[in-house]
Amino acid sequence: MFAKLRRKSLPLSLGLLLTGLSTGAMAANATPATDAGAAPANQTMQVTLVLKLRNQAALEDYIKQTVTPGSAHYQQFLTTSQFAQQYGASDSDVARVQAYLQKQGLSSQVLPSHLAIMTTGTAAQLDALFSTSIHNYVSRENGRQFHKPAGSAQIPSAIADVVDVASGLSNEHVYLAHHVSASAFTALNSQKPKTNAQSSAAAGSNGNPTATGIPEEYTVGDVANFYNINPLYQRGVVGKGSTVGIVTLSNFYPSDATLYWTDIGLATKPNRIKQVHVDGGGAIDGGSGETSIDVEQSGGIAPYANVIVYDAPNTNDGYVDVFARAVSDNVADSISTSWGLPEIANFAALNIPGASNTDTTDVGDLRAFHAIFLEAAVQGQSLFAAAGDSGAYDTVRDFGYAPGPGNYTSAPLTVDSPASDPYITAAGGTTTPYSYSFNGGPVESITQESVWGWDYIQNYFNTYVGPNVIDLFSVGGGGGVSVYWHTPFYQAFTNGVETSQPHQTLVYDDPVAGPTTQLILPSHFQGRNVPDISLNADPESGYMFVLDGAINYGEGGTSFVGPQLNGITALLRQSSGHRIGLWNPQVYAIQNIFGYGRFSAFNSIRAGDNWFYYGQPRYNEGAGIGSLNVANLDVFLRSGF
Numbered sequence: 123m124f125a126k127l128r129r130k131s132l133p134l135s136l137g138l139l140l141t142g143l144s145t146g147a148m149a150a151n152a153t154p155a156t157d158a159g160a161a162p163a164n165q166t167m168q169v170t171l172v173l174k175l176r177n178q179a180a181l182e183d184y185i186k187q188t189v190t191p192g193s194a195h196y197q198q199f200l201t202t203s204q205f206a207q208q209y210g211a212s213d214s215d216v217a218r219v220q221a222y223l224q225k226q227g228l229s230s231q232v233l234p235s236h237l238a239i240m241t242t243g244t245a246a247q248l249d250a251l252f253s254t255s256i257h258n259y260v261s262r263e264n265g266r267q268f269h270k271p272a273g274s275a276q277i278p279s280a281i282a283d284v285v286d287v288a289s290g291l292s293n294e295h296v297y298l299a300h301h302v303s304a305s306a307f308t309a310l311n312s313q314k315p316k317t318n319a320q321s322s323a324a325a326g327s328n329g330n331p332t333a334t335g336i337p338e339e340y341t342v343g344d345v346a347n348f349y350n351i352n353p354l355y356q357r358g359v360v361g362k363g364s365t366v367g368i369v370t371l372s373n374f375y376p377s378d379a380t381l382y383w384t385d386i387g388l389a390t391k392p393n394r395i396k397q398v399h400v401d402g403g404g405a406i407d408g409g410s411g412e413t414s415i416d417v418e419q420s421g422g423i424a425p426y427a428n429v430i431v432y433d434a435p436n437t438n439d440g441y442v443d444v445f446a447r448a449v450s451d452n453v454a455d456s457i458s459t460s461w462g463l464p465e466i467a468n469f470a471a472l473n474i475p476g477a478s479n480t481d482t483t484d485v486g487d488l489r490a491f492h493a494i495f496l497e498a499a500v501q502g503q504s505l506f507a508a509a510g511d512s513g514a515y516d517t518v519r520d521f522g523y524a525p526g527p528g529n530y531t532s533a534p535l536t537v538d539s540p541a542s543d544p545y546i547t548a549a550g551g552t553t554t555p556y557s558y559s560f561n562g563g564p565v566e567s568i569t570q571e572s573v574w575g576w577d578y579i580q581n582y583f584n585t586y587v588g589p590n591v592i593d594l595f596s597v598g599g600g601g602g603v604s605v606y607w608h609t610p611f612y613q614a615f616t617n618g619v620e621t622s623q624p625h626q627t628l629v630y631d632d633p634v635a636g637p638t639t640q641l642i643l644p645s646h647f648q649g650r651n652v653p654d655i656s657l658n659a660d661p662e663s664g665y666m667f668v669l670d671g672a673i674n675y676g677e678g679g680t681s682f683v684g685p686q687l688n689g690i691t692a693l694l695r696q697s698s699g700h701r702i703g704l705w706n707p708q709v710y711a712i713q714n715i716f717g718y719g720r721f722s723a724f725n726s727i728r729a730g731d732n733w734f735y736y737g738q739p740r741y742n743e744g745a746g747i748g749s750l751n752v753a754n755l756d757v758f759l760r761s762g763f
Contacts, residue, residue, distance in 0.1 A: 154630065155259040155294075161269050163246035167256070168401065170439045170446070171219065171239045172287040172490040173211040181209045185499045185545075186611070189703045190711075191762040197700055199502030202234050202452045209500070210236030215284045222281050226251055235450040235497055240443065245269075252276055252288060259294070262528075268294045274474050286493070287486035290439030292473070295487075297371055297436055297461040298520055299412035300508035300538075302597060304338060304661035304676030330355075332386045337556040337663045338676040341386045342422030344665075345686055348554060348658060351423070353753040354693050361424025362391075364692035367454025367503075368416045368429065368685065369444050371436040371461050372409030373399070375670070379417040382668040383425070390425040397431045398451075400444040404433035411669045412460050415677070416685040418667050420458060423689025430454050436461075442490045445540075449498045455701050456504040458549075458688035460681030464516040465539040465606055466628065471641045480642050488539060488606060495545035502701035505546040506687045508680035509653040510538035510600025513575050514734035514743070517628065518596045527633040533595075534626035534643055535734060537602045537652050544610035547705040548652035549683035550746050551599030551659025552727055553578075558662060561587050572730025573737045573744030574599040574660045598732040599659055599680060601743040604649035612710040613651055618741035622647040654706055656727065656745040657683045690752055697756050712758050713747045723755035724748040 161167075175181060184200075187193035200208070211219075216239070220230045223241055228251075231240045245256050252275040260267055270292030277285050329335075330352055332343030346352050376395045383390045395417065404413075413431065421429045430453060434444035441461065448457055466472065468488045470481040498505050512519040516536040523533045541548035551574035557567040560579070563586035568578070575598030583592055603622040613619045624645035631637045658664070661678030668674070687705075694702050702708075709723070718726045718739070727737045727745035735743035 155261045158258040161245040161256045161258050165245040168242045169290040171285045174286045189707045206236040219281050233450045238446050270294050287490045289442045293437040299409045300511050300679045300681040302511045302679040332388050340665045350751045350753045359697045361427030361692040364427040364695045365454045366420045366688050367448050367457035368431045369459040370413040370433045372404040373406050374410045374413035378414045378668045382418040395429045400434040400447050420685035420689040424692035427692040445494050456688050456691035458506040458684040460508040462538040464536045465542045491540045499545050499704040502703045504691045504702050506684040507541035507546050508684045509541045509548040509550045511679045513596040513598035513732035514602045515596040527631045531631045532629040538600050542604040544650050548654045550653025550656035551680045552656045553660035554658040554663045556663045575732040596733045605644045605647045607650040609648050612707040616741050619651045653746040
């Protein structure tokens with residue numbers, strides 16, 4: 123219907139309309155910052171020491187066996203103590219690190235998994251411990267103050283054989299909630315209502331009674347209709363005996379979730395929400411709507427599952443700590459998160475002064491998350507992360523993109539972290555069928571579930587409103603190729619998996635120094651492809667949710683998909699009688715062996731694009747394997763496929 127070209131170079135006139143796109147905070151590292159000098163000697167900081175795994179190759183092999191039918195350890199998941207004994211740091215190594223910290227005047231707290239040690243100290247103590255100088259900085263973009271080492275920090279040689287990562291020496295990064303609102307262009311979007319292009323979405327005798335069938339007002343009942351969840355409900359599978367975990371960086375009001383479930387007429391288990399505040403907990407702030415969405419969606423899909431909400435401050439070590447706590451507790455059978463940053467934000471080139479612009483080594487957080495995710499996988503905890511809402515160009519929403527001094531003037535193809543990690547399931551986005559018109563223009567329709575990318579709206583505006591009236595680049599479902607994590611074993615034989623594209627650079631136009639290439643990304647890197655599974659995420663075919671006691675309409679983003687998959691996992695756990703474990707090896711095997719068709723667990727996404735990658739009748743970097751047929755997936759998992 124619309125002419126679309128695969129974009130290998132971007133016109134400099136494109137911009138991003140940020141207003142109204144997200145209720146989450148913008149990343150703090152969108153522009154270079156001003157060095158305010160060394161941090162005061164008595165300034166306190168919290169640091170998490172992530173410890174090296176023992177026998178990591180054996181751990182990865184064991185994980186693979188837990189989700190491979192016929193293997194010796196199929197579905198034989200470990201407890202936290204078993205993980206600590208076999209793969210965490212040894213008792214003697216933990217004691218040695220604690221003793222070393224004590225000599226430096228630092229207290230310590232060890233996770234039961236033996237995977238991390240938390241400590242708090244002054245800037246002077248941490249400078250001495252890590253042979254660095256921690257400075258305070260002020261963002262040139264928004265005035266936010268943060269601290270980070272002025273040079274490369276070094277793990278002390280006495281404990282370097284045990285400690286892998288020191289997270290928290292920098293609190294520069296602020297993670298973004300992957301939540302998008304259709305109100306981004308309300309002024310041009312006044313002629314509604316929209317209608318669903320397929321009557322199957324409407325509630326009826328064969329549908330879910332909590333569904334609305336109305337785009338921008340969809341509920342978890344509509345999700346059940348879209349993706350064939352209702353047969354599980356009809357069998358009494360509602361999440362009983364399951365626990366979903368939410369990892370988030372903002373606090374919220376649990377009453378919003380209960381009000382949402384009540385308003386749509388959904389019966390739920392009472393008193394089911396538990397809150398765990400890590401590192402003092404997150405704030406009630408602009409990201410609280412994200413937490414509300416996560417709880418409402420996961421707990422709505424699985425209405426009788428317990429819900430544990432782990433929240434922490436929006437900082438580097440806050441995110442690491444909250445994930446580590448949720449996994450080490452090992453109570454949640456499945457966990458989702460809807461926060462992230464471009465994978466490249468973790469690269470040395472963008473974090474260490476003087477580093478080469480080709481230095482794509484990780485400054486620590488990618489490795490920290492990876493160790494935690496390996497623990498989750500061997501414990502049978504299914505993990506999900508939103509793949510992002512900036513299409514194939516993940517830096518656009520986080521760093522910005524516009525011509526001229528003071529801006530990033532290139533938008534390289536990038537993916538989001540932690541979704542890019544091979545041991546978490548990346549949740550991508552689609553647009554479900556619906557009809558629409560804008561600003562009095564003619565009615566158009568999306569006639570099949572498609573990769574979510576707002577260039578279809580951009581084309582509509584360019585045709586019927588006028589070119590360059592509004593720019594929506596690059597809003598859409600995140601997807602592409604990691605340039606850090608290698609292609610995992612479960613994607614090795616998957617048709618459609620690609621390598622990274624050449625000529626991808628991140629350029630900042632410094633007002634004083636002029637255009638500066640801050641990062642050159644690897645070409646043809648054989649990397650992990652994301653997303654893995656996608657569901658409806660387009661705000662235009664989107665959802666309603668409750669925030670601060672009020673209903674919000676026209677909401678979307680891959681932050682809806684992650685918790686929906688989380689809730690679906692709770693249903694699958696009840697149905698199968700055991701934890702599901704890491705999804706990725708299982709779903710790729712099912713798809714690679716059985717393909718698409720009437721009895722498939724997946725719907726192929728053959729239309730649409732995320733501004734670079736197109737829908738295909740196979741794996742694609744716009745929608746992954748595709749969307750779900752949950753009832754069919756349940757049959758495969760219960761049968762051991």
